[in-house]
Amino acid sequence: VSDIEGVVRSCEKAINKAAEMCGESPNQVILGIAGELVKGKTTTVHYERLKPKSKIDLPELKNIIQKVQWKAFDKVRKQLSWETGLPEIDVRLINAAIVDVRIDGYRVTNPVGFQGKDITISVFNAYAPLIHLGALQTIASELGLDLLSIAAEPYAVARCLGIEDKVEFSAIFIDIGGGTTDVAVVRNGGLEGTRMFALGGKAFTKRIADQLSMNFEQAEKVKIQYSKNQLSPDYTKKVKDALETDCRVWLSGVELALEEYSEDDLLPSKILLCGGGSALPGIRTALLSNAWGENLAFARNPKIKFIRPPDVKNITDETGKLTSTQDVTPMALANLALDFTGNEDILGGVLRRAVKLMQS
Known part of the structure; x- marks a missing residue:
């Protein structure tokens, strides 16, 4: 702060x-x-x-x-x-x-x-x-x-699905916020650890602003439109190309965060995403690519799934306004x-x- x-x-x-x-x-x-x-x-x-x-x-x-x-x-x-x-x-x-x-x-x-x-x-x-x-x-x-x-x-995000008593549940939680990416590893229903690194949605917005010559506010709007597939094909390609390098850097950050958890045991193959930055198409593409994981031992090929507001245990949205993956973290805190x-x-x-x- x-x-x-x-x-x-x-x-x-x-x-x-x-x-x-x-x-x-x-x-x-x-x-x-x-x-x-x-x-x-x-x-x-x-x-x-x-x-x-x-x-x-x-x-x-x-x-x-x-x-x-x-x-x-x-x-x-x-x-x-x-x-x-x-x-x-x-x-x-x-x-x-x-x-x-x-x-x-x-x-x-x-x-x-x-x-x-x-x-x-x-x-x-x-x-x-x-x-x-x-x-x-x-x-x-x-x-x-x-x-x-x-x-x-x-910790709050890893607890939000109510998996504490499910000994068969294992997953990697990745929360991509504005300034940081938070990674949590759950094995056999127990939270093994969390790691964070300073690369989030704002870095992607700044890259769009620099590459496409616009201010930060305009770039943020473009990023959201890109995430929702609301841009023209030509403009979509420009944004995709602008973010390609940053997505690779972000992926290497995830790899580093997970290294210590794969030293003695296989990593869970289920990867659960939330946070505003997770909506970027390049994030999911990067996680499904063969460009990473050579130094990591997964139980099986990773499968990507998004955590949605209805997935959060004990919290019911009566307003109908909580529809995005970026709403999951505050809802997880409310559950906690x-x-x-x-x-x-x-x-x-x-x-x-x-x-x-x-x-x-």
Whole structure:
């Protein structure tokens, strides 16, 4: 966020318009965050119990989860320090989720009360630099809203289909926003990690503006018309040629983002797209081409599908205005907000308390 006041003004206009539409004014907000320095990763810890015949209780579970969290926190600080060249970056844990729990190799939803020797717990954590979080907290305060949560946007998108309990579900989620592309990898119903890089729809708009000699606003209109196949054949070819190089660069960014997830296991062949930039024809063409993936191991040839607003779990659009892939991310955040209103399970409660301890 480079202009907090400008963002606040834009948010106020949007909130007022939405409040008029539904006849209610909100008092809470969930904010999404994305960017190259927002890190999301699943950490797995194997824990050998000294007394395998005794039943697992809450204090023991709390101790294990805290060990997982501090181990993950130490890893991400070192990673950010290496990437930025700075000795130490002040980062904060923004959200976390239990991905997998196993006792002696058997998957369980709640380990309390079970016996066993070996416990394996996998937790997904998302972190962001403190400076980014401070800006979002200021925005919420200026809007007069209670900040319910700050969430990593790719985490919200990966959760929006309601696949947490579907152990057979695996997919790559790609959200192409204005400034960044967010990539999330889900294997066996669990979020393995997220990566982001700074190339999104604005870069494509700028390329059209430069190549076709027009201002940014005109180029944005042309890009949207191109995405909707509303240009003449000759003009369509000009735009396609102008964006060809950028699509290749974008594809190499996706390849780099996925490399670490293909080192030990095959990548999911299902690729789910959302975000305004995903509507560009060149994006889908690039993903289906043979120009990438030589360094990646896919289970099968990738299949591309778009996430549409009706696909988002628990959110019903009664306005009929949410029709685009760019509407999916805010709807995914709304779906995530519903988690705060439901009943919390034991495992979630232990994790939430561990997160609060680390955030304090």
